[in-house]
Amino acid sequence: MAKKEYAFYPGCSSQRKASAANLQTSVAAMCKTLDIKLTDIPDWNCCGASIAYAGGSELERVVINARNFTLAAKHLPGQDIVATCAACWLNARESKEKIDGNPQLLAQANEALKEAELHYQGSAPVRHMVEVLIEDFGYDELKKPVVKSLAEIKFAGYVGCQTNRPFGIAGESFENPMYLDRLVESMGGEALTAYDQKVTCCGGALAFSEPDKSQKQIRDVVEAAYDQGADMLVTPCPLCQANVEVYQSEINRKQGTKFHMPIIYYSQLMTVAYGGSVKEAGLDAHIIQPTKLQQIAAKK
Amino acid sequence: MDALRTTGHQAIAAAPLPYRNDFLKEVEAHVEDGEWVKMCMQCGVCAGSCPFGPHWEHPPQEIFMMIRAGKRDDVLTSDAMWMCTSCYNCVVRCPRKLPITQIMHGIASYAQELGLAPKNQPTRDFSIQFWKNCTKTGRVNEMKLTVGLYFKDGLVSGIKQGMSMLPVALGLIKAGRLNPFELFGGHSPKDQKGIAAMLKKARAIEARCAPATH
Numbered sequence: 001m002a003k004k005e006y007a008f009y010p011g012c013s014s015q016r017k018a019s020a021a022n023l024q025t026s027v028a029a030m031c032k033t034l035d036i037k038l039t040d041i042p043d044w045n046c047c048g049a050s051i052a053y054a055g056g057s058e059l060e061r062v063v064i065n066a067r068n069f070t071l072a073a074k075h076l077p078g079q080d081i082v083a084t085c086a087a088c089w090l091n092a093r094e095s096k097e098k099i100d101g102n103p104q105l106l107a108q109a110n111e112a113l114k115e116a117e118l119h120y121q122g123s124a125p126v127r128h129m130v131e132v133l134i135e136d137f138g139y140d141e142l143k144k145p146v147v148k149s150l151a152e153i154k155f156a157g158y159v160g161c162q163t164n165r166p167f168g169i170a171g172e173s174f175e176n177p178m179y180l181d182r183l184v185e186s187m188g189g190e191a192l193t194a195y196d197q198k199v200t201c202c203g204g205a206l207a208f209s210e211p212d213k214s215q216k217q218i219r220d221v222v223e224a225a226y227d228q229g230a231d232m233l234v235t236p237c238p239l240c241q242a243n244v245e246v247y248q249s250e251i252n253r254k255q256g257t258k259f260h261m262p263i264i265y266y267s268q269l270m271t272v273a274y275g276g277s278v279k280e281a282g283l284d285a286h287i288i289q290p291t292k293l294q295q296i297a298a299k300k
Numbered sequence: 301m302d303a304l305r306t307t308g309h310q311a312i313a314a315a316p317l318p319y320r321n322d323f324l325k326e327v328e329a330h331v332e333d334g335e336w337v338k339m340c341m342q343c344g345v346c347a348g349s350c351p352f353g354p355h356w357e358h359p360p361q362e363i364f365m366m367i368r369a370g371k372r373d374d375v376l377t378s379d380a381m382w383m384c385t386s387c388y389n390c391v392v393r394c395p396r397k398l399p400i401t402q403i404m405h406g407i408a409s410y411a412q413e414l415g416l417a418p419k420n421q422p423t424r425d426f427s428i429q430f431w432k433n434c435t436k437t438g439r440v441n442e443m444k445l446t447v448g449l450y451f452k453d454g455l456v457s458g459i460k461q462g463m464s465m466l467p468v469a470l471g472l473i474k475a476g477r478l479n480p481f482e483l484f485g486g487h488s489p490k491d492q493k494g495i496a497a498m499l500k501k502a503r504a505i506e507a508r509c510a511p512a513t514h
């Protein structure tokens with residue numbers, strides 16, 4: 001029996017599995033080491049993300065999230081709901097606060113849910129994977145399975161927005177959260193704590209619709225990492241990861257910069273520290289190769 | 301099913317405008333979290349918090365002031381709210397705890413329902429596309445059709461194979477002819493029918509209740 005069990009809301013990350021770049025792969029490997037059992041919420045649906053606001057109404061957006069909570073409570077009773085995608089987590093948690101705090105909204109949501117033969121009667125809380133690691137395990141516990149040293153690598157921790165605001169991780173500040181640095185240090189890596197763009201927004205979904213404005217944000221994020229002498233950026237957010245990795249070449253092309261800064265997930269560096277292979281850590285799916293980490297992962 | 305909202309609000313655009321003299325009341329009645337607007341004390345903290353700051357025609361603080369001053373058209377036709385990246389900087393800083401992000405989205409989406417939102421606003425188009433894609437599966441995936449050759453194995457390998465395609469793809473996205481969300485694969489729950497029925501019901505409930513709450 002697994003040490004800890006959670007109802008898993010895969011969201012974006014599982015979709016990304018199809019595209020081979022992988023948060024999901026490394027989360028699975030990391031959870032295996034930590035004896036965490038994640039069970040997908042059966043037949044889960046998309047949370048709507050922040051950007052859907054002009055398409056879906058308030059009630060529609062609450063209802064699609066309530067469907068997931070209801071399925072989780074029905075099939076995986078008592079298990080906390082865990083998301084790895086910042087946007088999923090935020091949207092789900094926001095919807096849950098709304099529906100739990102407003103009886104009229106709850107009644108309306110249930111009237112709609114009835115069409116899908118479901119009835120929401122409350123559910124376990126919606127949590128971020130990082131919260132689970134820090135609160136249910138703690139840095140000392142996370143350190144125990146470490147078998148490989150990451151001491152040669154300098155990591156700039158890029159927390160981004162939605163993992164950090166408005167909810168964030170309990171006990172951390174919004175302007176300068178330290179948990180990512182502490183995670184890096186727990187794994188034996190060098191955390192560049194003076195990196196000053198850790199909570200800068202990359203533009204989020206507007207990277208698609210307002211590319212120039214977003215690329216200015218991304219440029220700040222990458223430049224500051226170079227200024228600190230970083231070998232790579234590390235982030236908990238799938239959208240941050242994609243935006244910062246994908247658009248560097250565009251910025252180079254348009255602005256003559258020579259950016260080539262790898263960006264990885266916390267779960268990838270943890271998987272490597274735990275002895276996982278390049279494949280298990282999903283390190284074979286990058287556009288900008290995190291060479292130093294790949295080399296350590298490849299070492300026997 | 302039409303993923304766009306066609307609630308009772310549409311009628312407001314067509315009918316003579318009963319709220320013209322009190323835009324604040326209108327916002328309170330129709331905009332998500334609109335009842336918070338009157339709590340703003342104009343401290344200006346939020347105005348300095350937006351990542352796309354210089355590109356906001358009116359920063360959030362100003363929008364709240366304009367709402368109270370009854371500047372209905374100036375607010376609803378502005379593309380300011382569409383600059384919001386949902387970064388929540390403002391929310392964690394506002395001394396009055398206004399849910400500013402939600403209000404920005406709420407005003408933008410109200411303007412969209414009324415048909416007052418700027419045409420070809422790229423984020424507006426993206427938002428609508430995103431919702432459609434999120435809630436409607438089983439239809440033709442244009443992204444895969446159009447650049448299937450390059451992106452058939454997904455985002456990362458697609459870009460590896462055809463970096464030169466990226467500016468083109470971005471151009472298409474801006475033109476609203478390509479939906480980048482589909483790059484991520486797209487998932488389809490089994491109970492499509494239930495989800496569709498549930499969302500249809502949600503819209504019916506909102507139409508029935510408008511403008512009582514929001």
Ligand code: SF4
Pocket residue numbers: 010011012013015045046047048049085087088091434
């Ligand atoms: S963030 Fe939410 S909307 Fe985006 S794919 Fe994940 S689940 Fe769907």
Ligand code: SF4
Pocket residue numbers: 086159160161162163200201202203204205237238239240241243385386387
């Ligand atoms: S992708 Fe950008 S906007 Fe989204 S959470 Fe990450 S930093 Fe914030």
Ligand code: SF4
Pocket residue numbers: 339340341342343344345346347360361364393394395396397398400
């Ligand atoms: S930070 Fe809050 S109180 Fe200050 S101007 Fe903005 S909304 Fe108003």
Ligand code: SF4
Pocket residue numbers: 346349350351352360383384385386387388389390391400401404
């Ligand atoms: S959430 Fe929107 S309104 Fe608030 S600071 Fe970010 S961009 Fe500005």
